[in-house]
Amino acid sequence: MDFDLNEDQSLLRDSIERLSADLYPSLEKRMAHAKAPLGFPEGNWAKFAELGIFGLPFSEEDGRFGGGPVETMLVMEAVGRHLVVEPVLPTLVLGATALRLGGSAAQRARYAPDVIAGTLRLTLAHTERQSRYDLFDVATAVRRTGEGYVLNGAKSVVPNADSAGMMVVSARLSGGRRDRAGIGLFLVPADAPGVSVSPYPTQDGGRAAEVAFTDVALPADSALGDPEGGLPLLERVIEHGIAALAAEAVGSMETLHRLTVEYLKTRTQFGTAIGGFQALQHRAVDMLIELEQARSMALYAAMMVETGDAQARAAALAAVKVRINTACRALGQEAVQLHGGIGMTMEYLGAHHFKRLAMIATQFGDTPHHLRTITDAEDGLLAA
Amino acid sequence: MDLRFTPEEVAFRDEVRGFCREKIPAEIRRKVSEGRGLSKEDIVTSQRILNAKGWAVPHWPTEWGGRDWTTVQRYIYTEELFQAAVPLPQQFNCYMFGPVLATFGRQDQKARFLPRAANLDDWWCQGFSEPGAGSDLASLKTRAVRDGDHYVVDGQKTWTTLGQHADWIFCLVRTDFEAKKQRGISFLLIDMKTPGITVRPIITLEGRHEVNEVFFDAVRVPVENLVGEENKGWDYAKFLLANERTGIARIGLTKERIARIKRLAKEMPAGAGSMWDDRDFRARVAGVEVELKALEITQMRVAAKKGRADSVEPDPASSLLKIRGSQLQQAATELLLELAGPFALAAPVRGEGTPGLPNDLPGGFDWVDAAAPSYFNNRKVSIYGGSNEIQHNVIAKGILGL
Numbered sequence: 001m002d003f004d005l006n007e008d009q010s011l012l013r014d015s016i017e018r019l020s021a022d023l024y025p026s027l028e029k030r031m032a033h034a035k036a037p038l039g040f041p042e043g044n045w046a047k048f049a050e051l052g053i054f055g056l057p058f059s060e061e062d063g064r065f066g067g068g069p070v071e072t073m074l075v076m077e078a079v080g081r082h083l084v085v086e087p088v089l090p091t092l093v094l095g096a097t098a099l100r101l102g103g104s105a106a107q108r109a110r111y112a113p114d115v116i117a118g119t120l121r122l123t124l125a126h127t128e129r130q131s132r133y134d135l136f137d138v139a140t141a142v143r144r145t146g147e148g149y150v151l152n153g154a155k156s157v158v159p160n161a162d163s164a165g166m167m168v169v170s171a172r173l174s175g176g177r178r179d180r181a182g183i184g185l186f187l188v189p190a191d192a193p194g195v196s197v198s199p200y201p202t203q204d205g206g207r208a209a210e211v212a213f214t215d216v217a218l219p220a221d222s223a224l225g226d227p228e229g230g231l232p233l234l235e236r237v238i239e240h241g242i243a244a245l246a247a248e249a250v251g252s253m254e255t256l257h258r259l260t261v262e263y264l265k266t267r268t269q270f271g272t273a274i275g276g277f278q279a280l281q282h283r284a285v286d287m288l289i290e291l292e293q294a295r296s297m298a299l300y301a302a303m304m305v306e307t308g309d310a311q312a313r314a315a316a317l318a319a320v321k322v323r324i325n326t327a328c329r330a331l332g333q334e335a336v337q338l339h340g341g342i343g344m345t346m347e348y349l350g351a352h353h354f355k356r357l358a359m360i361a362t363q364f365g366d367t368p369h370h371l372r373t374i375t376d377a378e379d380g381l382l383a384a
Numbered sequence: 385m386d387l388r389f390t391p392e393e394v395a396f397r398d399e400v401r402g403f404c405r406e407k408i409p410a411e412i413r414r415k416v417s418e419g420r421g422l423s424k425e426d427i428v429t430s431q432r433i434l435n436a437k438g439w440a441v442p443h444w445p446t447e448w449g450g451r452d453w454t455t456v457q458r459y460i461y462t463e464e465l466f467q468a469a470v471p472l473p474q475q476f477n478c479y480m481f482g483p484v485l486a487t488f489g490r491q492d493q494k495a496r497f498l499p500r501a502a503n504l505d506d507w508w509c510q511g512f513s514e515p516g517a518g519s520d521l522a523s524l525k526t527r528a529v530r531d532g533d534h535y536v537v538d539g540q541k542t543w544t545t546l547g548q549h550a551d552w553i554f555c556l557v558r559t560d561f562e563a564k565k566q567r568g569i570s571f572l573l574i575d576m577k578t579p580g581i582t583v584r585p586i587i588t589l590e591g592r593h594e595v596n597e598v599f600f601d602a603v604r605v606p607v608e609n610l611v612g613e614e615n616k617g618w619d620y621a622k623f624l625l626a627n628e629r630t631g632i633a634r635i636g637l638t639k640e641r642i643a644r645i646k647r648l649a650k651e652m653p654a655g656a657g658s659m660w661d662d663r664d665f666r667a668r669v670a671g672v673e674v675e676l677k678a679l680e681i682t683q684m685r686v687a688a689k690k691g692r693a694d695s696v697e698p699d700p701a702s703s704l705l706k707i708r709g710s711q712l713q714q715a716a717t718e719l720l721l722e723l724a725g726p727f728a729l730a731a732p733v734r735g736e737g738t739p740g741l742p743n744d745l746p747g748g749f750d751w752v753d754a755a756a757p758s759y760f761n762n763r764k765v766s767i768y769g770g771s772n773e774i775q776h777n778v779i780a781k782g783i784l785g786l
Contacts, residue, residue, distance in 0.1 A: 265786070295682075296679070300677065300681050302385075
């Protein structure tokens, strides 16, 4: 057991922190970034690519140095600390994990170099209007044709679909809408005929879209792995998404807690810094406990997300999301409360962290969803 | 970064696990598991088995029976003891008195007291709290006045845990009445058989005799029983608190309780099936488990931090473990109470069980009898060892700089 970063990891942490801090020196700068047509400046994306972070998910044979869950955690913590609006998660975690775990050598060879170079962005389109957080609830349909597949259906709140060159889409080849079998993951170019993207801003400064597929023709090699047995792959992608979100949440909570403690030390009322009041001190301590418990769960996620035992992995990542969601809510709400009125304003940085944290708690499963995953496991969570 | 145990650490864990289950008598472990009280003999028996193996005081200096274990090994050892429901080595001897004496005592004191403390030949208790000195411990008033080769001690200590078994008490006493309150305190070792000492039981709300008041009336204590320097006792007490952090969250204990709750819930009749069929109950268990998993990793992070073994200042992170660990211990006893359901109401006649109750409850009677007392008694864990409110103050000052 060893919690220390190795030399490469320390370098990665420092370089991603430096770049994020440079690109995001102020809230005004972030607002300006988010106003760009794609929701972020293309130049920023190129800078992240220059650092090599988009090579992290791929092994050396696919072209880059290859990192694991700890490396992803380090990147996502910086994303959270600085409220980065570039769609790092959809490309680096969702799309690339699907490609890495589900793609053939040929598929990886075809797309990985562009992802690594920063010229191809990815996203995952899996949510449907009725599915909520059930990954197997898929109405979007593919059928086989002589040359490959035809895709019809619609996906909701697809992250950053308007800036992605390629979407990984869950679609049903056979079975009923809520059957676990019969689902595949398909690579769909965003500019393929029949793909229509209706983008909109999100509550946390990002972008998402409703995406419709009308008779979209896909080649035979567009399926990632088994076109009827893709659910386990989708589950693994979402598990990686949860691990990444956990790290992002920790980064954001770290900043928000720091801002709150600084505020308590500088805001004076009744002729004294309000940080001297014990009622407020204890609440700031409870926020720290939330942060540290969340940090532990982000580490736990990094430890468990590559574990071979699927059942233990699923229970672990569900537990991670339950705890992270709780921390996001509790720490975020307390931060606003301890700031008082200023915490309620659009011009205050902390308010934007609060909003991002609230949205993280709704992504990839809310608390009741994941609590059910744990309680439905035969012996609960911690048989391991 | 590698959060898994190494093969060596896994082998060590298995060795501790096997030893606990094979060598510590099952009846003692069953009492711990069911939350029933232990006799003095139970605690002595268990500790002597550990001591014979060289495992009673692994964190002491090797010269005095310690093992040169890594922090991870110490962590594994403590957690395995908890999970096997083995009584921890007597905490006042092993985690408080021993480390203080080994660090600040004279060689002749160490030779005289440490081997006997490790083997529980002497039972030590702690004389810190007083009626007027609880959270504000430094305001203590028990006086020790020098008279030739002796101190004459007058005053009162309270909440003296298991003082009824004790051969010796280590006390904080005031030796300088002019100095600022932390500066005038000394650390004194007192033989409980000395004339002038009276021990009076305090019965806690669940009906057990666990704590005591100890009165000192002109008690003569040889000056050679002073530890370290006169008026430096507060520093030694702080060192003692820093040492206490090992296993302070008692995660293994709560894990063991949760595992038992799950076993019993599957057998406990409810509705058309068992309590485990009740999804709401399972969700409450899961909620505790999630928090426990997070705290387990937090504890490993604290344990893995290096270079703090000699620190005199308590680590504020251990306050976090204390706060959340005590809350989880309490949450587990609440779940047990809920599991016992209506039967929790019946107060057992000591040693006889409750007359007339159905005798076929899952897991037998003992845990049902202990459910309510254990819930009552565990309210103490957020009060003792520095109340959770004091721990909040420690973090606010020590980590947040407020």
